[in-house]
Amino acid sequence: MAIAAKDIQQAGTANQTGQQNDEIRELTGTEIMCEVLVREGVDVLYGYPGGAIMPFYDALTSYPALHHVLTRHEQGASHAADGYARATGKVGVCVATSGPGATNLVTGLATAFMDSVPVVALTGQVARAFLGRDAFQETDILGVTQPITKHNFLVRNIEELAPIMHEAFRIARSGRPGPVLVDVPKDVQNAKAVYRADDHITSEEYLDSLAAHTQAPAQHLLLEAAELIAQAKRPIILAGHGIILSKAYAELKAFAEKTSIPVITTLLGLSAFADTHPLHIGMPGMHGPAHTNRSIGEADLLVAVGMRFDDRVTGDVKQFATRAKLIHIDIDASEIHKVKAATVPIVSDARVALTALTETVQPADRSAWLQEIRSWEAANDERGRQIKRNDDIPDPISILSAIHKETDGEAIVVSDVGQHQMWTARFYEWTRLNSHITSGGLGTMGFALPAALGVKMGMPDAPVWAVAGDGGIQMNIQELATLQQEGVTIKVAIMNNGYLGMVRQWQQFFHSRNYSETPMTGPDHVKLADAYGLKGIRVKRREDVESAVREAMETPGTVIVEFIIEPEANVYPMVAPGNGITDMIEETTVQENAENE
Amino acid sequence: MSNSTIATTIRPHHTNAPQGTEKSYTLIVRVVDRPGSVDRVVGVLRRRRSLLQSLTLLPDQQSGVFRITAQVQDAEVVIEHLIEQLRKIIDVTDVYDSATRPSLTRELVLVQVASNGETARSAVAAGQQAGATVVATTAEAVTFELVGSAAQVEQLITALQPYSILEIARSGGVVLSGNVVGK
Incomplete structure (x- = not known):
């Protein structure tokens, strides 16, 4: 057993470096899964073994490059993979068995899906002969996770295992990222096939070739956007998670500084733009500070980048940014016009779009607008009030x-x-x-x-x-x-x-x-x-x-x-659900109400 | 969609379309036949609360691909968003609104009406008048077949209403786009 494992590992290493000799060896499905994980640059996976995924766990010990972390619950594995992905920008990987193992991943996958985090979940499934027969620990996990994954696969035979494994990483990382689940029946895990690394491009290679062909947004859209920006007296940038996902930090900073437009970061956009930057004016929405929400209400132009106008940001949409035109930059075309109609829609990666837009716009000074927002902030002294209690x-x-x-x-x-x-x-x-x-x-x-x-x-x-x-x-x-x-x-x-x-x-x-x-x-x-x-x-x-x-x-x-x-203790200020975001419950209002009771 | 002051029609379990903007749209979706792929298309149609009028699913001329024809009653903005949502599905290779291209739409309907010696002759005349052909007759019933536009199908059903309709089976629309002129 130990010798066989060593041979396999050497085969894996050879594949990895592309120095494989002409001898073609067959690998088991689980070895192919591990080979792909290694080639995709995975160094850690979070999971929990069980019946239908046992062949994978058997192969895993032969791949020391893959460090497996035994969480104490599959939900923990899916959140850990998510956290790893958010911190590194790489794909987080979690593993579970069929049935309850797979269903325990659901909350973590839904979390990653809502926040566009690249995660690949590998689940064991009952052998193909038992599918659809209510076998022990059988769950239609494809059906269960359909609305909460970017995509999912049931591997029907050993031949499609390697292409699907690579595709899963490609889908998870490209465009708007998201979780992808690969469901592998136990007999497919045990089946054998040839895996030749040269036959498959990795997600890294795919993204590199994609980047080489990525074009800047259409010139007429950039010019329209630049024109709107030039005319705007009270523009605001709304920066979301898309900045972090495309690592567009420097590009956002350059754009904001050249145009002197104040920057609001959404909840998932926090830390995409330093709080200490003079142009940063806070977080919007239900628990955003009054001056931030007021600036949206007063704005004549929103430049929204990689954000989707969540209801916690907009409050009542009919009362949201009523005076503002909108330049909406998002990589997901289905986000444009979804909540708020865009004046200039730009379907693009945030970094690419911001680079092109920064080159197109003229520098401007908007210090009066920024000072006005700062004066609202100073008049409120919300932070000072909170700490005195x-x-x-x-x-x-x-x-x-x-x-x-x-x-x-x-x-x-x-x-x-x-x-x-x-x-x-x-x-x-x-x-x-x-x-x-x-x-x-x-x-x-x-x-x-x-x-x-x-x-x-x-x-x-x-x-x-x-x-x-x-x-x-x-x-x-x-x-x-x-x-x-x-x-x-x-x-x-x-x-x-x-x-x-x-x-x-x-x-x-x-x-x-x-x-x-x-x-x-x-x-x-x-x-x-x-x-x-x-x-x-x-x-x-x-x-x-x-x-x-x-x-x-x-x-x-x-x-x-x-x-x-x-x-x-309460979180202040607060916008009651369904209200406009400038209609806030402040701490003082509540105290007065309490005294009047 | 936003900042809209237009009144909306409340349609329980479906999107609230701005009043007077509802129209019937026919979407053609081509999707790779993989486990769960058709479910995803139907899932988006249902989850986006579109008012689905008909849905046909047949193999495409390209092997391993299904062609889905969905008739949806909704506002234009909702349809545009729906198309973008469908386009996002990995296994969907192509999706479009048939109105954006020259298209031919046809539907097959089979209608069976009860008949006896007295009514058979006039039922057959009414059906043929509406363009249908008789495909089966028994002592108790006459069965008509018609291939035509949705309007022609409706006309046939209206023409046969005076007789006792036992069953109607409609195929839903099938659409062919490109290299066709008009309808």
Whole structure:
């Protein structure tokens, strides 16, 4: 067995370097899968073995280049692959068996789909003879994942396995990225065929040839866009996830600086453009600051790049940016005109379009417009108000500031979903590019911990902080064991308010404080950390926040820091669902209402 | 679509088309025959809440490819978006609105009406008047066949309404585009 495995590995290495001799050897389906993974540049995969995927796990031990991480739940594997992909821009890979293994990937695939993250999921399937017969652990995973994958495959025979495996990577990475699932029946995994590397181009080679042929957007569109920009008195750039996906950071900066147009970054666009840049004016939408939303209301032109006008950004679409024309740049043609009709539609990669547009536009000075927005911001002093409340217990801003300070702003921060997610988005100062990772479109509680595992493995030199609430952290808490076993070091901040805070906040505002099923008690997080062989710290006083974060950074290994925060702290401002985004609930309004009651 | 102040027709479970903008569109979709590929096309049609009027699925002249003809009642902006959504499906090789190209549309209908000695003669006359041919007769029923445009099919059904219609089977439209002039 050991000798056979070694032979196979040598065959793999030979293939990889294209120095294969004339001898043609047959490989099993699972060996072909591994060969393709190696050639596609995969170095880590997250998964969980089981019946129908056992042949793959058998072959895996012969491929030391493929490091497999055993998560404690397939959902954790899919989020870890997602986090790895978001941090590195490479394809994240997760593996599961048929039936429950595959269905456990669903939430992670849906998360990656909504946020356009390149992930390849490999699932075992029952042998072809059993398909459609309700065999043990048989699920029609193609049907289940159809609406939440960019594409999926059922491999019908060994001959199409290698082409499908390469195509899966190509589809996941090209155009608007997304998750691709490859379902491989057990007997196809065991079947044999010849795999010759030279017969298949890798996704990298495909993208390179694609890039060589990519043309700038049509000249008339660029000229129309430049004309709109030249006429605009109050233009705004809305920068989304597309900037990060196409690594168009420098191009966005150059475009904004040449035109002096203020930049708004959406939730998934945060850290695509430094918060500290003089042109940066915040995050839009439901929890965006008042001056940011007001600037959209007053704008006469929106230049939207790689963003899709999510309802959390627009609020009531009829009241959104009513005075503005729209230049909409997106690589996905089906996003153009979907929510807001574009004056100039440009279907293009963000980097390509911004480069061409920057060359076309004339420099302009718009300091008066920027100053007007800054004056609205200064008049509000929202940050100052937030930090003054209850100054003896830890508050979100002090926690986030401490993380920024103790990591010199170099941390990658992975947030979960809820109040802490909005506080993190709003009050952490995003200076490092692509340092903000969160589940935006799907809003998946339980995302942060497993995603942070993937992020850290993709960016081993960066400090990684997972920030979660006491609700969401429980949803994939089992991955602490994975972190411990793998020796992967992240730091976990839990903002514990004893509630499902965001739901409680909505109950307070819209359901007459009827706190239905939102109060929750949790475990002792310090003992919990200890049970997993990790260090836990509990922080109850504001003055201890910074030292606790420092202690976490100085302690080797993964550390959990639990901050006991104000139970009924709210995220302000807030736009009630269905309202226009300039119609905000501010903290002062709520206090006045409370006093009047 | 946005900033629209036009009133919309509320259509439960379907898109709310701006009033008066609804029209029937025929989309031709060619899709590689792989597990799940046709499901994806139908999934997008249903998920985008388009009002689907007919759907035909037949092998294309190119082997390994299915040709889907979908008649959809909706507004133009919705159709344009629907086409872009369908175009995104990896296995879809081609999708277009038949109205954008010279096209011939035909539909096959079989209509069976109850008849006895008294009514048979006039039923046959009514059917033939509407362009149908008789393809089967029994002591209890006459069966008509017609190949024609959707309007001709409707005409035949109207002409046979006075008789007792037992069953109607329609194929849905099939469309051929290119190298055809008019209809």
